[in-house]
Amino acid sequence: QNPGMKQVKARQNQSFAEAQEGGKKENDEINRVLSTINPNAPANTMRYNHQLKAFRNDVTYGQTNMHFAYDGSYEFIDDDNITMKNDQQRQLYNQFNFSTRGTQTFLQAGKSTKMDTNRISMVDASGQFSRSIIYDLYKQKTKQEKKQTAHQINNDTIQFQSQEGKSQQQNQKETDQKSALGLLSPPQQLQISKALSLTEKLITEKYCSEIIQDFLTWNDPADQFQKTGSLYPLWDFIPKFQKPISCMQWHPKYPDVFAIGFGEKIQATTIKQRSQVNVYSLKNVFYPEKILQVDCDVTALRWSPEHENHLLIGLADGNILLFDVSTQQLITRSSTVTGKHQSFITALAFLREKLGDLQSVMFISGSADGQIIQWALVSGDLKISQKTTVYDTGLQNDIGPVQNDPQQLNNFQKQLQDALKNQKNVLTEASTVLIDYREPILVQNQQTPLVGITSLAFNQDEDLAWCYAFGCDNGLVRLNSTAYSDNYHQSFIQQNKGHVGAVHSLSWNPVKTDLLATGAEDSFVKIYQIKKSKPIVEYDLQAPVLQLQWSGAVSTVLLAGTALNYMHVFDFQQNKEKELCLQKVVPDQARMTCFQLNYHYPVVAVCDTMGVVRVYKLSPNLRQSSVYVQPKIKGSQQQMTAEEIKKKEMDMEMEKIEDYVKWCKKAREANGQ
Known part of the structure; x- marks a missing residue:
C-alpha cells in the first residue's frame, strides 16, 4: 500500500x-x-x-x-430516455365545412388600370383680389409695425401721420374709398369686370392694329399671278402654362373664340400631373378669357352645339368632365362607379339627334381601350346608354341592303339574311345603307384582339345624323350608327387598299356628305365614298398625317397637317393631282400636334408641342368659293332672295365636287382598278 x-x-x-x-x-x-x-x-x-x-x-x-x-x-x-411530446393536438377534419375555389364566385369590381400615389392634401383659399385690397393690407401692416415700434419707446398713445402729410383719419377715408370695389355686389362687380375686359380688348386692338388690318382686308397682290397659294402668319398665342397642346376647337357660335387643351396622350409616368384648358379670343392675344383647371392631362375637348357655355373635356385617365365655362364650375364627371374608359380619351362628339322625347345632353366618346360609349346626362349624372367594343375581325364586307332610318331597324338581321340568301348584293340608291354582317358563330367564338379608337367624326347631313365614322390604331375605318352597336354599316379594311397605320383624323365633306377623307400614320390621305369598299383616290404626303379637315366654305378644299410641321392645302378644282400650297407652319424647335380651320373666317389655328397657337390666313386663291351673280331683271321677273342665292351657290359647289369624283373614277378605270 x-x-x-x-x-x-x-x-x-x-x-x-x-x-x-x-x-x-x-x-x-x-x-x-x-x-x-x-x-x-x-x-x-x-x-x-x-x-x-x-x-x-x-x-x-x-x-x-x-x-x-x-x-x-x-x-x-x-x-435516449427522453420522449418527444407534441402539445398541439391535430385539428379534426370537418367534411361539412369545406369548399373548393372552383365552387366559389367572386364579383370583380371595376377599377382603374393606373396606380397613383395619394394626392397631397390641399386647401382651397378664395377671396377678393385687386390692387386696392393689396394697398389696404400694405398700409395696415405698415401702421401696425409703426405702432409696435412706438410703444417700445414710449407707452403713451401717439397720433401718427402718413408720408403724404395727412392725418390718420383722413388717410383712412381715402383707403376706404379705394377698397370700395370689394364692397360691391356681385352684379356690380360683373359689370365692372366686363368694362375692364372691354377696355383691355380696345388696348389690344390698338396695339395689334396692323395685324387686324391684315386679317380683315389685306391680301398679297402677287397671289393673283401665282398658281400656288400661301398662308399669311397673323397672331401667336403664347400661354404661360408650358405643356404640349393635344386638342383644340373653335366655338360653334362665336367664331373668334377657341379652346385649347394641354396634355399628352402617352404618359411618361403614372403620377397624375395637373393640366388646364384655356379659352382664347382673337380680340385678346395676351391673356385667355377663361382658364379651367383639371387634375390630369387633357386629350380631347368639344363645344356643345346647343349650350354655348358647355365644354366637354376628355382626360388621359379615361374620365370625362362637363364644364360651364361662364362660371368655370364643373357640372358633372364620370367615375369608376358610374363608368369610365380604361385608357385616354381620343375623340368626343355631341349627338345632334334626340331619341324620342329625351331632351337630355347626349354625346359619344372613343378611347384607346377599344370602346365607344354613348353617354346621357340624367339628373346631373352621366349614365352609359350604349357601349360598343371594337374587335379586329379581319373579315371582308358582306353587304346587304337595309332600311335607312335607324328607328326602323328592328328586323335588320332578318332582312340581311334574306338578302344574302337571295344573293342580292347589288347596292341600291339612297334608301339603303351598307352593313358589315357578322355571322353569330363568328361573334360568339371571336377571340380577336381589341383595337384602340384613334378618331371619330359624325356625318354632317341632317338625314344621316345618326351615322358616324371611327378610325382605329390598326388602320381600320368603320361606319356605325347610334341606334345599335352589334353590327357596322361598312368597313374600309387593309385588304381593300385601306390604311396600314393608325388613322389619326377623319373628316366628312360638308357639301357631298358621302365623301369621307382619312389621314393615317402610313403618310396617306385617302378619300372614301359610301357604297364603295375601296378609296376613290389617295395622296402620299411623305410623312405621317396628324390631322385633316374639309373646308366649310369651299367643297373642293382639303387641309392636311403632317408630322414634319408642313401644311398641305388641296383645291381639287384647280389641281386634282397635288396640293396647291405646301408651307411649313411650325418651327423646328417644336412639332405640330393639331390644327383646325375656322368655319367663318379664312384662318387656320395650328398648335404645337411648345404650347403655342399660331393663326394663319389663307390666301385668296385657296378660298375661291362659288359666287352666284343674279342676272338683270327683265319684265315681271322677281328679284331672288338671299336663301335662293345661297342655294344656287351650294348647287355650284356640289357640281365642283361631283366633277372631282367623276375625275377620280376615270383615273381609276384608266389604271385598271
Missing part, C-alpha cells in the same frame, strides 16, 4: 477517537477538514497502462463526490 494512504487512515482514526472522548463535553469543538481526497474511494484500483504495457495503481479513480444535484427543466435531446 501507499505510505500516504496509511497516514490518512491513522489521522482519521485518531480524530474519531478524540471525538468520542470529547463528545461528552458539549462545549468541545470538532474540527473537520475538507480535502480533495474521497475517503470512500477505493485505494487499490489497478488499471492497465497501454504506454507502459503493465498494470498500475490508479489513484485518481473515484475521487469525485457529488455534494448537491438538482434536475432542471431542460433535457438533452440526445438522451
